[in-house]
Amino acid sequence: MTTLHIVLSDLEVTHATLSKITLLQNKLSANVIWYLHHHQRLFDRRYFTHELAGISGELQANHESKIAQIELKIKKHFPKSSVYQCKDKYWSKQVNSNATKLDPIVIVRSKTGLTSADNQHISQNKSTVFIINQEKWYSDGKAVGAIDPFHEDDEDNKSDMKVVEFMRKWCTPAEQSEPYLLHVIHIPPLAIEYEKQIEALHKEQIYRFAKTIKCSKSVISFTRGTPEDALLSYADNNKVDFIVLGCREHSLFDKWLNGSTISALLSHQSCDLVLINTP
The missing domain is CATH 3.40.50.620 (HUPs)
Structure with a gap:
């Protein structure tokens, strides 16, 4: 059976996004796996980690709270789906390790557009990639x-x-x-x-x-x-x-x-x- 691998970089998920994924799932008769890509670039450099040590705990707590809210929302609409967290800079390796060659990848654009990790996967893509925004479709997938x-x-x-x-x-x-x-x-x-x-x-x-x-x-x-x-x-x-x-x-x-x-x-x-x- 086909599996849709959904990559979400923004720490939010809209009702329109959930509706699109539902339509894709039904059209393709597919299972669904979600990946929440949230690489924290702010703390990539060691000196940032050191200098911001005083507030990093609070930032991390807020971040984890948002992740938990997204997981809860996804599970409410897709109770049988798996949700993974991807903290690496590029998400391709984790997704590809779970996907077969024929499994479609669905990239949900962030508000600022495609991320460097999204573009990295697209440029090396070997299968089918859906790229969707978080706005409502006109005609249910025309x-x-x-x-x-x-x-x-x-x-x-x-x-x-x-x-x-x-x-x-x-x-x-x-x-x-x-x-x-x-x-x-x-x-x-x-x-x-x-x-x-x-x-x-x-x-x-x-x-x-x-x-x-x-x-x-x-x-x-x-x-x-x-x-x-x-x-x-x-x-x-x-x-x-x-x-x-x-x-x-x-x-x-x-x-x-x-x-x-x-x-x-x-x-x-x-x-x-x-x-x-x-x-």
């Missing part, structure tokens, strides 16, 4: 899969096929009657005079890919613009809760859609993502 079968280093389009496979499992029959795959047509400024030819080329390639995977044209939508802006605008205009992206074997911060689309999307607090790695 998703769109971004496809872009134009990569020389993925001639078999394994990355896009993984996205399609995920979307077919995620979408309900009713949702599968609407467009759930999206391709961004980016026209470089210097090629604007050839925009009709470029758009035709994109659509021809996408429909060829759709034919190979036995996918109806009706479930594919197109949008124009720079990839990250176009994806965000489409998600906002269509009340999409998260964007599903395929990632090839190289680092997630390397080329994708002619540039750093994934890293650009990761910087947006409001954008929930699913990153699917292709071995």
Whole structure:
């Protein structure tokens, strides 16, 4: 059975977060394990420990009280789930020791964004990672899969096929009657005079890919613009809760859609993502 490994860095958990995890658990028929990542960077240096010795006890007591409150809240909503505390600077080692290769990791963004530990795991990710914020979803997990079968280093389009496979499992029959795959047509400024030819080329390639995977044209939508802006605008205009992206074997911060689309999307607090790695 699949297990969802939930990593929470903020010392709070919102009702929206709990609702999202419940939906993920039901959609994926999964068990749930929580990790409360609370590395205390304030006391990393020895001289800090010495100089702040007088107040460190009180700080530690407040910290442990918050942790206990979070554990209680999680256990109330997920009584069968396990809750671990992770005090290391990076949480990947502890999570990976409990997870199988196919288990999805769920990173809950802190209020200040992704932490260095989050980014460290994402850059080395080998499976599926959900990245969610602590705000409510519009439509209970409505998703769109971004496809872009134009990569020389993925001639078999394994990355896009993984996205399609995920979307077919995620979408309900009713949702599968609407467009759930999206391709961004980016026209470089210097090629604007050839925009009709470029758009035709994109659509021809996408429909060829759709034919190979036995996918109806009706479930594919197109949008124009720079990839990250176009994806965000489409998600906002269509009340999409998260964007599903395929990632090839190289680092997630390397080329994708002619540039750093994934890293650009990761910087947006409001954008929930699913990153699917292709071995």
